[in-house]
Amino acid sequence: MAAYFLRRVLQIIPTIFGVSVLAFLFVHAIPGNPAIFLAGPNASTATIHALTVQFGLDKPLVVQYWYFLVNAVHGNFGNSLGDGQPVLKIIGYHFMPTVELAFFGLGLAIVIGVLAGIISAVKRNSAIDYTVMTLSMMGVSFPAFWLAMMLIAIFAVHFHMLPSGGDQGWKSFILPVISLGTSGAASIARFTRQSMVTTLTSDYVRTGRAKGVRESVLILKHAFKNALGPIITIIGIQFGFLLGGAVVVEVVYAWPGIGNLLITSVEMRNYPVIQTLLLILALEFILASLLVDVAYALVNPRVRYD
Amino acid sequence: MTSPQPAAPQLERRQALVDVRLFLQRRSAVVGAVIMIVMLVLVALGPLIAPYSPSAPDYAHILAAPSLQHLMGTDEFGRDVFSRILWGARLTLAVGFIGAFASAILGTPVGLATAYFGGWLDDIVMRIVDIILSFPGILLAIGVIAILGPGLQNVIITIIVFGVPMFARIVRGSAISIRNLEYIEAAKAGGATNARILYQHMLRNLVGPITVQLTLQMAQAILVASSLGFLGFGAQPPTPEWGAMLAEGRMFLTIAPWVDIFPGVCIFLAVLGFNMVGDGLNDMLDPRLRR
Numbered sequence: 001m002a003a004y005f006l007r008r009v010l011q012i013i014p015t016i017f018g019v020s021v022l023a024f025l026f027v028h029a030i031p032g033n034p035a036i037f038l039a040g041p042n043a044s045t046a047t048i049h050a051l052t053v054q055f056g057l058d059k060p061l062v063v064q065y066w067y068f069l070v071n072a073v074h075g076n077f078g079n080s081l082g083d084g085q086p087v088l089k090i091i092g093y094h095f096m097p098t099v100e101l102a103f104f105g106l107g108l109a110i111v112i113g114v115l116a117g118i119i120s121a122v123k124r125n126s127a128i129d130y131t132v133m134t135l136s137m138m139g140v141s142f143p144a145f146w147l148a149m150m151l152i153a154i155f156a157v158h159f160h161m162l163p164s165g166g167d168q169g170w171k172s173f174i175l176p177v178i179s180l181g182t183s184g185a186a187s188i189a190r191f192t193r194q195s196m197v198t199t200l201t202s203d204y205v206r207t208g209r210a211k212g213v214r215e216s217v218l219i220l221k222h223a224f225k226n227a228l229g230p231i232i233t234i235i236g237i238q239f240g241f242l243l244g245g246a247v248v249v250e251v252v253y254a255w256p257g258i259g260n261l262l263i264t265s266v267e268m269r270n271y272p273v274i275q276t277l278l279l280i281l282a283l284e285f286i287l288a289s290l291l292v293d294v295a296y297a298l299v300n301p302r303v304r305y306d
Numbered sequence: 307m308t309s310p311q312p313a314a315p316q317l318e319r320r321q322a323l324v325d326v327r328l329f330l331q332r333r334s335a336v337v338g339a340v341i342m343i344v345m346l347v348l349v350a351l352g353p354l355i356a357p358y359s360p361s362a363p364d365y366a367h368i369l370a371a372p373s374l375q376h377l378m379g380t381d382e383f384g385r386d387v388f389s390r391i392l393w394g395a396r397l398t399l400a401v402g403f404i405g406a407f408a409s410a411i412l413g414t415p416v417g418l419a420t421a422y423f424g425g426w427l428d429d430i431v432m433r434i435v436d437i438i439l440s441f442p443g444i445l446l447a448i449g450v451i452a453i454l455g456p457g458l459q460n461v462i463i464t465i466i467v468f469g470v471p472m473f474a475r476i477v478r479g480s481a482i483s484i485r486n487l488e489y490i491e492a493a494k495a496g497g498a499t500n501a502r503i504l505y506q507h508m509l510r511n512l513v514g515p516i517t518v519q520l521t522l523q524m525a526q527a528i529l530v531a532s533s534l535g536f537l538g539f540g541a542q543p544p545t546p547e548w549g550a551m552l553a554e555g556r557m558f559l560t561i562a563p564w565v566d567i568f569p570g571v572c573i574f575l576a577v578l579g580f581n582m583v584g585d586g587l588n589d590m591l592d593p594r595l596r597r
Contacts, residue, residue, distance in 0.1 A: 014433055015433070015436050015437055015440055018433065018434070018436075018437030018440075019437055019440050019441070022437060022438075022441075026449065026452075026453065029453045030453050134334070137334065137578065137581060137582060137585070138574075138578060140581060141525065141574055141577040141578035141581050142574055142577075143529055143532055143533060143536075143549075143570065143573050143574065143577070144533075145533060145536050145552070146552060146566075146570035146573065146574065149552070149556065149559060149566055149570070150566075150567070150570065152559065153559050153560070153563050153566070157559065157560045240442040240443070241442065241443070243442045243445065245444075247444060247445065247448070247537075248444070248533050248536065248537065251537065252556075262445070262448060263448070263537060266448055266451065266452045266539070267538070269452075271452075274449065274452050277445075278441065278445065278449050281441070281442060281445055282440045282441045282442075282445075285440055285441070285442050286440050
């Protein structure tokens with residue numbers, strides 16, 4: 001297991017390197033002088049000069065990338081345009097609300113998705129199965145932002161039951177979490193069903209049934225445990241979708257997270273913040289994939305010996 | 307010059323017949339196909355059936371509820387929502403079509419070549435694919451928009467930037483599974499050129515998985531395009547792109563919900579239709595799922 005883990009960690013190093021190059025190249029892809037983007041439209045010549053020196057912007061690209069990397073390792077991603085605060089501080093301020101939202105959204109998606117998928121697989125080709133599968137097909141097709149708006153219209157505006165936005169107290173979590181978790185729950189349900197159908201129709205489950213193993217033990221221990229691999233994979237993929245979906249959902253609910261920060265930064269052309277957010281979110285996604293692979297190897301020993 | 311093969315088309319026709327029957331057995335796939343056809347009709351004829359202009363304001367009928375005169379009501383400028391949706395189909399759906407097709411056309415050869423030739427080409431290209439796909443979908447799109455600026459054309463570019471590596475990865479996966487089959491070996495032994503093997507023997511056998519991916523990619527592309535439109539990064543108002551319509555109507559959610567309900571339902575149905583067809587095709591191609 002340790003060897004597998006080490007190999008997997010070594011494998012992601014080139015990817016992380018590539019992602020950092022892309023994030024670095026981001027400000028260079030915009031036509032014009034990067035120092036001016038990084039300093040902002042109203043910056044003095046002195047500020048522009050200071051930035052040029054700090055990030056080595058007058059040097060060749062390779063050297064500039066090195067400066068960028070050294071600065072990044074020291075947690076220096078430059079300053080936000082406008083208020084001039086360090087980028088990392090601003091992102092830190094917006095980070096937790098998004099993590100909380102993603103955590104509960106993914107939690108909801110996993111609980112509902114896995115349960116619905118198991119029930120659907122056990123009762124396959126029944127009315128329950130068709131209902132779950134129809135709902136899940138609809139769930140993956142909802143535009144998250146539209147679902148968010150409709151939930152506000154119904155529960156906040158019409159019934160006055162829940163707040164329509166902001167981050168105050170547990171009640172304000174309910175609608176964003178549902179908007180975010182729906183498509184995840186739907187995908188997880190579909191994959192769980194598919195994976196469970198495969199294991200439930202396998203020989204070892206039939207043998208277990210023949211020798212009189214209780215049905216609940218059969219479903220949860222024999223079938224579900226072996227069906228876990230693909231389910232873990234889809235949960236990992238959902239994490240990436242969740243980070244993306246969170247952006248639009250945060251905008252609809254005026255949630256003070258990094259999704260909203262990203263959108264305002266793009267609107268204000270606040271390039272230092274955009275650059276850092278792209279880098280951090282990609283790293284987060286890579287890390288999540290690593291965790292998923294490790295979890296997969298834990299439940300499925302065959303993977304480790306490939 | 308490649309010589310024509312008279313036997314191949316006949317065989318294909320017989321296979322296609324079986325496929326259609328299997329497809330029709332799936333109720334959800336048929337429903338999806340019907341939705342897809344309706345959407346295509348909207349794209350083709352939308353502006354012709356639209357009863358009103360999509361842009362002319364009518365200040366006497368602002369935010370009017372749905373009625374026989376205005377099937378889906380009117381918006382804050384008195385514009386007919388139904389007519390705007392009919393015009394908008396061309397924008398939202400066309401962006402999805404163009405984005406997904408371009409991704410397929412550019413990504414498929416990459417996937418085929420990497421799978422077939424392997425080696426350093428495969429290593430380098432797939433590493434680049436991994437890097438691009440390390441950015442969660444819509445974030446990559448927003449990053450590209452931050453560079454290029456908002457606009458419908460740039461939305462198509464962002465869809466392609468994400469779609470090409472996606473196609474390359476999936477086509478490569480399918481191609482690897484057939485690359486070492488005996489008939490490919492036989493073709494090589496028979497002296498077929500690489501180009502001929504790639505096209506005649508590999509690409510033509512991967513039409514199924516590519517079609518599935520194309521359909522699912524269209525669903526994704528429509529979602530991304532409308533999300534970007536909603537965020538204000540796609541088509542700009544007063545363009546009746548469905549996502550942009552939702553952004554405009556957001557302020558009137560409490561007093562005139564129809565301005566927000568109908569464009570959303572249309573996006574939902576379009577995505578649902580493509581997902582259902584893609585799913586049906588996928589099941590059809592995967593014999594393990596036929597139980």
